[in-house]
Amino acid sequence: MEYTVQRLARLAGVSTRTLRYYxxxxxxKPARVNSSGYRIYxxxxxxxxxxxxFYRELGxxxxxxxxxxxxxxxDEVRALREHREKLLEKRRQLDLLxxxxxKTIALKEGRIEMSxxxxxxxxxxxxxxxxxxxxxxxIREKYGKETVEKSNAKLMNMTQEEYDRATxxxxxxxxxxxxxxxxxxxxxxxxxxxxDLHRQWLSFYWDSYTREAHAGLxxxxxxxxxxxxxxxxxxxxxxxxxxxxxxxxxxxKK
Amino acid sequence: MEYTVQRLARLAGVSTRTLRYYxxxxxxKPARVNSSGYRIYxxxxxxxxxxxxFYRELGxxxxxxxxxxxxxxxDEVRALREHREKLLEKRRQLDLLxxxxxKTIALKEGRIEMSxxxxxxxxxxxxxxxxxxxxxxxIREKYGKETVEKSNAKLMNMTQEEYDRATxxxxxxxxxxxxxxxxxxxxxxxxxxxxDLHRQWLSFYWDSYTREAHAGLxxxxxxxxxxxxxxxxxxxxxxxxxxxxxxxxxxxKK
DNA sequence: GTTACACCTTTACGCAGCGTCAATGTCAAC
DNA sequence: GTTGACATTGACGCTGCGTAAAGGTGTAAC
Numbered sequence: 157m158e159y160t161v162q163r164l165a166r167l168a169g170v171s172t173r174t175l176r177y178y179x180x181x182x183x184x185k186p187a188r189v190n191s192s193g194y195r196i197y198x199x200x201x202x203x204x205x206x207x208x209x210f211y212r213e214l215g216x217x218x219x220x221x222x223x224x225x226x227x228x229x230x231d232e233v234r235a236l237r238e239h240r241e242k243l244l245e246k247r248r249q250l251d252l253l254x255x256x257x258x259k260t261i262a263l264k265e266g267r268i269e270m271s272x273x274x275x276x277x278x279x280x281x282x283x284x285x286x287x288x289x290x291x292x293x294x295i296r297e298k299y300g301k302e303t304v305e306k307s308n309a310k311l312m313n314m315t316q317e318e319y320d321r322a323t324x325x326x327x328x329x330x331x332x333x334x335x336x337x338x339x340x341x342x343x344x345x346x347x348x349x350x351x352d353l354h355r356q357w358l359s360f361y362w363d364s365y366t367r368e369a370h371a372g373l374x375x376x377x378x379x380x381x382x383x384x385x386x387x388x389x390x391x392x393x394x395x396x397x398x399x400x401x402x403x404x405x406x407x408x409k410k
Numbered sequence: 411m412e413y414t415v416q417r418l419a420r421l422a423g424v425s426t427r428t429l430r431y432y433x434x435x436x437x438x439k440p441a442r443v444n445s446s447g448y449r450i451y452x453x454x455x456x457x458x459x460x461x462x463x464f465y466r467e468l469g470x471x472x473x474x475x476x477x478x479x480x481x482x483x484x485d486e487v488r489a490l491r492e493h494r495e496k497l498l499e500k501r502r503q504l505d506l507l508x509x510x511x512x513k514t515i516a517l518k519e520g521r522i523e524m525s526x527x528x529x530x531x532x533x534x535x536x537x538x539x540x541x542x543x544x545x546x547x548x549i550r551e552k553y554g555k556e557t558v559e560k561s562n563a564k565l566m567n568m569t570q571e572e573y574d575r576a577t578x579x580x581x582x583x584x585x586x587x588x589x590x591x592x593x594x595x596x597x598x599x600x601x602x603x604x605x606d607l608h609r610q611w612l613s614f615y616w617d618s619y620t621r622e623a624h625a626g627l628x629x630x631x632x633x634x635x636x637x638x639x640x641x642x643x644x645x646x647x648x649x650x651x652x653x654x655x656x657x658x659x660x661x662x663k664k
Numbered sequence: 665g666t667t668a669c670a671c672c673t674t675t676a677c678g679c680a681g682c683g684t685c686a687a688t689g690t691c692a693a694c
Numbered sequence: 695g696t697t698g699a700c701a702t703t704g705a706c707g708c709t710g711c712g713t714a715a716a717g718g719t720g721t722a723a724c
Contacts, residue, residue: 162700172701177682192690193702214514215507218681233518240511247504250497253469257494260468264487416671426672431711446719447673472710 158187159197168205183222184208215243322360329353333398337391342400350398351405367406374402412441413451422459437476438462469497576614583607587652591645596654604652605659621660628656 161172178184179195184205186195197205204225211221216239224230329350336346358373359365378399387395403409415426432438433449438459440449458479465475470493478484583604590600612627613619632653641649657663 160701171683173682173684176702181681194690195701214511233515236511236515236518240508240515243504243508243511247501247508250501250504254494254497254501257468257490257497261487261490261494264490414672425712427711427713430673435710448719449672 157199159202161195161197164197164202164205167202168209170205170209178205178208178218181218181222183218183225214239318360322357325353325357325360329357333387333394334391336401337394337397342397343404347397347401348405351401354398354402355405367408371403371406371408374399374406411453413456415449415451418451418456418459421456422463424459424463432459432462432472435472435476437472437479468493572614576611579607579611579614583611587641587648587655588645590655591648591651596651597658601651601655602659605655608652608656609659621662625657625660625662628653628660 159167161175165172165175175184175195179186184201187198187201188196190196207225208221211224212218214236216224216235220235220239224232224235332346332350332353336342336344336350339346341347355365355370358370362369378395387398400409413421415429419426419429429438429449433440438455441452441455442450444450461479462475465478466472468490470478470489474489474493478486478489586600586604586607590596590598590604593600595601609619609624612624616623632650641652654663
């Protein structure tokens with residue numbers, strides 16, 4: 157029995173375009189081509205198409221299907237297992253999305269009044285996500301993956317009291333720094349107090365403190381406009397001043 | 411504060427290409443364009459971008475996001491709800507896929523020995539699926555959706571005994587028909603017996619038997635090569651002969 | 665003043681898996 | 695000889711950008 161494209165297409169329940177595409181990508185070539193250029197398929201191609209469609213229904217990519225059906229020694233089970241993993245990952249993503257959509261709907265409707273604790277948890281998570289989005293890749297490159305993960309983990313484990321303490325520390329730093337800047341002396345008492353407060357603040361996020369890392373961070377503050385924008389907001393030059401203060405504090409500069 | 415593409419891109423953690431694309435599709439246009447054609451964004455655009463990215467993370471399509479962020483009166487909750495439905499549907503599909511992949515892996519590994527009953531159930535299902543794929547659309551058009559659904563439902567409800575009986579009936583038909591064909595007389599005893607057996611066979615699949623439907627099916631058998639291929643395999647002409655026999659049996663032809 | 669270099673622009677192909685014209689050739693039947 | 699069904703290749707479109715390529719700007723350093 158021989159089939160033209162349309163006959164085979166109807167037999168298998170696919171479109172002729174699909175068959176031509178499969179020919180094009182070398183997934184299913186016709187048994188022969190007649191003198192007018194018509195594609196002629198025979199039984200072997202019917203079987204192969206059935207196999208192809210079987211894997212397609214499982215969501216396997218045509219590329220992968222090609223590997224599977226062309227090499228008879230191909231490890232189908234392994235391929236399927238890997239495919240399964242991908243599907244599971246997709247589902248996890250989907251579940252996350254759905255949960256987030258649900259939460260958003262509930263929030264927009266005002267149905268859920270978040271408790272302080274929940275709000276706090278959500279806030280911490282968002283902070284991490286936000287930080288990730290903004291600086292994640294860069295910081296990971298500079299400080300290594302582990303440092304960042306640990307920092308995030310530490311933040312997630314902070315109690316609200318610790319968090320509040322860290323937040324008020326940040327505010328204290330800002331105030332002290334503003335005053336210190338007016339003295340113009342990064343080695344002065346005020347500037348050094350700001351640097352010390354910053355060390356305390358840091359230890360809320362960092363697992364272990366080293367003067368080198370602290371100095372490195374200070375340098376980054378001054379180099380990166382996204383940080384300087386924050387410190388220089390009221391008094392341009394503050395970021396650089398703060399860097400100098402920390403460099404002196406950590407002993408990296410006289 | 412004003413931003414060039416790259417600054418805004420870094421701030422929001424997206425690529426410049428993304429921003430230019432959003433400009434292109436009218437999702438996020440810059441506040442203004444300077445004399446050299448540079449895109450200049452300001453605070454309002456930062457906010458809007460944050461909103462866009464928020465919905466993007468929920469998996470909403472850019473088209474939909476556009477609707478949401480452009481018209482302030484847009485019913486966000488409804489949009490989210492619809493989006494949620496789509497996500498759920500996707501997950502259902504995924505779950506099905508995963509289950510099928512699991513089954514396939516187990517089968518290929520030979521881990522599960524299907525019981526006769528399971529094998530039978532699976533076989534019935536496959537038969538229906540196969541029939542669906544091959545003839546579904548066509549038959550639905552000819553006989554109406556209901557007939558087909560009922561037929562499928564009946565098949566699924568058949569016991570194994572009934573199923574075996576139907577299968578052996580089919581074999582009996584084949585044998586009888588082969589002999590009848592040799593007599594060359596579609597009105598003869600053998601041919602009419604074959605037609606009667608076919609009626610019995612049909613009643614396993616059809617909810618209600620009518621001579622008209624039977625005759626119609628016979629006509630289809632002879633017209634459709636996918637059926638004739640089956641009947642004419644050993645003796646070409648058998649399909650037409652069988653049609654004549656049934657037409658006589660049903661009184662549609664003298 | 666120019667040279668370097670980072671940053672900007674538009675244009676356009678590529679990705680998966682086909683759907684959907686469009687323009688044109690072939691085959692069997694009336 | 696003409697219709698009508700079926701075949702062919704070619705090419706664009708869909709989503710959401712990534713990734714060149716080719717060329718203009720901005721600004722700091724020499």
